[in-house]
Amino acid sequence: MTEASPLARKLAAFVALSDEDLSMLDRLHQRRRKFVPGVDLVHQGQSNQTAYILAKGWVCSYKLLANGGRQIVDFQIPGDFLGLRSVLFRTADHNIEPVTPVEASEVIISDLLSAFADTPRLATAVLWAASRDEAMVVEHLVGIGRRNALERTAHYLLEFGARLKLVGLGTKMSYACPLSQYLLADALGLSAVHVNRVLRQLREMGLLTFHNGRVTFDDFEGLVALADFDKAYLDHDGPLLR
Amino acid sequence: MTEASPLARKLAAFVALSDEDLSMLDRLHQRRRKFVPGVDLVHQGQSNQTAYILAKGWVCSYKLLANGGRQIVDFQIPGDFLGLRSVLFRTADHNIEPVTPVEASEVIISDLLSAFADTPRLATAVLWAASRDEAMVVEHLVGIGRRNALERTAHYLLEFGARLKLVGLGTKMSYACPLSQYLLADALGLSAVHVNRVLRQLREMGLLTFHNGRVTFDDFEGLVALADFDKAYLDHDGPLLR
DNA sequence: CGTCGGGTTGATAACTTTCAAATTTCGTGG
DNA sequence: CCACGAAATTTGAAAGTTATCAACCCGACG
Numbered sequence: 320m321t322e323a324s325p326l327a328r329k330l331a332a333f334v335a336l337s338d339e340d341l342s343m344l345d346r347l348h349q350r351r352r353k354f355v356p357g358v359d360l361v362h363q364g365q366s367n368q369t370a371y372i373l374a375k376g377w378v379c380s381y382k383l384l385a386n387g388g389r390q391i392v393d394f395q396i397p398g399d400f401l402g403l404r405s406v407l408f409r410t411a412d413h414n415i416e417p418v419t420p421v422e423a424s425e426v427i428i429s430d431l432l433s434a435f436a437d438t439p440r441l442a443t444a445v446l447w448a449a450s451r452d453e454a455m456v457v458e459h460l461v462g463i464g465r466r467n468a469l470e471r472t473a474h475y476l477l478e479f480g481a482r483l484k485l486v487g488l489g490t491k492m493s494y495a496c497p498l499s500q501y502l503l504a505d506a507l508g509l510s511a512v513h514v515n516r517v518l519r520q521l522r523e524m525g526l527l528t529f530h531n532g533r534v535t536f537d538d539f540e541g542l543v544a545l546a547d548f549d550k551a552y553l554d555h556d557g558p559l560l561r
Numbered sequence: 562m563t564e565a566s567p568l569a570r571k572l573a574a575f576v577a578l579s580d581e582d583l584s585m586l587d588r589l590h591q592r593r594r595k596f597v598p599g600v601d602l603v604h605q606g607q608s609n610q611t612a613y614i615l616a617k618g619w620v621c622s623y624k625l626l627a628n629g630g631r632q633i634v635d636f637q638i639p640g641d642f643l644g645l646r647s648v649l650f651r652t653a654d655h656n657i658e659p660v661t662p663v664e665a666s667e668v669i670i671s672d673l674l675s676a677f678a679d680t681p682r683l684a685t686a687v688l689w690a691a692s693r694d695e696a697m698v699v700e701h702l703v704g705i706g707r708r709n710a711l712e713r714t715a716h717y718l719l720e721f722g723a724r725l726k727l728v729g730l731g732t733k734m735s736y737a738c739p740l741s742q743y744l745l746a747d748a749l750g751l752s753a754v755h756v757n758r759v760l761r762q763l764r765e766m767g768l769l770t771f772h773n774g775r776v777t778f779d780d781f782e783g784l785v786a787l788a789d790f791d792k793a794y795l796d797h798d799g800p801l802l803r
Numbered sequence: 804c805g806t807c808g809g810g811t812t813g814a815t816a817a818c819t820t821t822c823a824a825a826t827t828t829c830g831t832g833g
Numbered sequence: 834c835c836a837c838g839a840a841a842t843t844t845g846a847a848a849g850t851t852a853t854c855a856a857c858c859c860g861a862c863g
Binding site for chain 1: 840841843
Binding site: 382384385386388389390392404407408412413446447450451453454456457458459460461463464465466470507508547 | 624626627628630631632634646649650654655688689692693695696698699700701702703705706707708712749750789
């Protein structure tokens with residue numbers, strides 16, 4: 320096998336996958352498409368949705384409000400599914416936009432469903448990943464509702480560290496993060512100016528450094544304590560299910 | 562058929578269900594159990610989960626933080642599933658607690674899965690409802706992140722109106738709401754004191770009244786405008802899919 | 804009665820936003 | 834390789850929103 324895809328890598332962390340599972344997973348990837356920042360992949364209200372598996376780059380899902388604000392619900396990174404929900408729901412209720420140049424494979428929904436029927440372990444793994452995604456949205460909600468700016472930012476950046484490590488795009492100590500402070504602000508429910516101040520504070524406290532598109536954890540344990548981060552949450556060694 | 566159950570009523574709004582679908586739905590309901598406020602239905606970290614269909618009363622799902630705060634992720638009302646996610650995830654990552662005395666039917670997951678295989682329209686309806694629940698969590702996230710206390714509260718109470726009307730527990734003008742201002746505060750990411758002030762303001766603006774466990778919309782259109790509420794979102798007449 | 808949980812109100816403090824203005828970074832064309 | 838302009842980051846000051854603290858009120862209930 321060549322280099323494992325991010326998705327395969329992620330799923331393998333949940334469920335031990337056979338070669339058959341893996342090749343089935345490969346066959347799900349259809350046309351590879353590219354997108355660039357500034358052009359939505361999915362637009363609010365648009366119907367007739369396609370689902371994708373993200374292969375390269377970051378995207379964000381967001382909603383716009385009448386009062387002019389926007390809230391980023393989640394960022395997706397390689398190995399994540401895009402737009403699965405919109406397909407079910409028939410029409411998208413949010414926008415999806417590339418944060419960086421992006422490559423993604425189309426997924427034919429009927430292929431996915433029949434793959435589920437044929438390879439139940441794969442189905443388990445995908446459902447598991449979907450549940451985790453939902454859990455992350457919930458954690459995000461909790462953070463915005465009940466954590467102050469400092470804890471919230473620390474928690475969010477820690478979570479990304481864990482997600483990226485899972486797909487082989489980061490180490491325990493640092494990762495490449497293409498987000499601007501504006502994007503971070505729209506995700507955290509803060510103003511960009513305040514995000515800047517918070518990042519400075521985290522740096523001055525010796526906890527983490529976000530510079531030049533790279534997040535570095537200067538004091539991992541300190542961060543975890545500050546953010547009340549559940550390490551077990553995204554962090555484990557072998558697959559959970561053998 | 563006797564009085565339609567809240568769940569049947571809700572699903573029928575999404576998908577036109579046959580008698581066969583409906584009786585299948587009935588058979589999903591197993592042991593009926595009762596719960597009282599103060600005792601968790603589901604406790605964070607607990608494994609070996611059961612899923613339920615809520616028949617009477619309200620419950621809330623919440624997470625506790627190390628800093629002492631708690632965030633209520635969602636309230637569930639009659640017709641909602643409870644703990645479906647926890648079952649998949651093997652262990653619960655949040656708590657579920659009754660807000661009022663509650664009655665709920667256990668659901669055997671294998672029954673649910675085989676019902677899906679036999680009656681695809683029912684499966685569609687349930688998945689649709691699940692997607693809607695997820696969309697509501699996202700909307701909640703957006704509200705907490707980017708709406709001020711007034712808009713946020715108005716939006717939340719409007720959403721409840723729509724949800725309750727869907728299961729026959731409210732009219733366009735008002736509904737019974739058993740939530741204390743403390744509960745509302747923990748859901749909205751505000752302090753109880755501030756919720757009190759916001760409710761007063763909404764009342765003084767002639768928009769809505771929340772008194773004696775009842776929410777009354779005094780100026781529906783005004784509220785919708787203030788909250789930037791998407792009426793189409795939860796509101797429709799016939800089933801979406803015939 | 805006395806207590807207790809919920810609601811209400813005022814005063815003050817804390818946190819975050821907004822506005823405005825540097826400063827730095829970075830890609831592009833000269 | 835340097836200059837230029839646009840975008841992103843940084844900082845200060847002032848304003849706005851929401852939390853916290855401290856009372857007080859009220860109805861339910863033992």
